[in-house]
Amino acid sequence: MESEELEFYTEWLSLDKYHFKILTMITVLADNKRAFRGKISDLCKELSIQASAANTGKIKTALKLLAESGYINVIIDKDIYTVTLTKAAEKADNVRKIKREWYKIIRQADSEAAWEQLLKVFLYLIGLPQGKDTILTYRQIGESLNCSVSTVERAIKTICNLSFGDMVFKKNVIKEKMENDVTITLGTAFTQGINFE
Secondary structure, three states: OOOOEEEEEHHHHHOOHHHHHHHHHHHHHHOOOOEEEEOHHHHHHHOOOOOOHHHHHHHHHHHHHHHHOOOEEEEEEOOEEEEEEOHHHHOOOOEEEEEHHHHHHHHHOOOOOOHHHHHHHHHHHHOOOOOOOOEEOHHHHHHHHOOOHHHHHHHHHHHHHOOOOOEEEEEEEEEEEOHHHOEEEEEEEEEEEEOOO
16 A cells, blocks of 8 residues: 655755655655665666666666665666665654655646756755745755756746645745845745645
């Protein structure tokens, strides 16, 4: 039976694209077992990438680095890979839990940003303290997530236009009027709320 929630660890958010996609895939496919078993071509399919020589090389490199960093265990039997999260990764402190349905909405969203970048930004926004006027710039978010300002901007635009059923995101651009009638943008405040529609 599929778990209703998926758990993502905050330290994953700053990882490179392939690393984050692999950890996400293990989390989504494995449910409570947190494992993937299959060929590299199966892994490419799950990651929504073509099984080209370049991509399989990048995946093999990412698997090796994730294993060396203590995030995953990899067992290779002929051409079958078994990939699991390590116990250390499962015991990480900062966990962001989201509904499986929200993940599906993000994966299927029509966006100029890649799905993994949408997910990273979504997980970042979910972790913001609510009820406080935390003002952030897209640059600050991008630096935290290891992605560009334009990627953050595209992802936030998409996220704020998505309906997550019972939850919505809103953004409020904070500006300040200076001397000589000059207005500067300080950043953006983000809120998540309950959708009563």
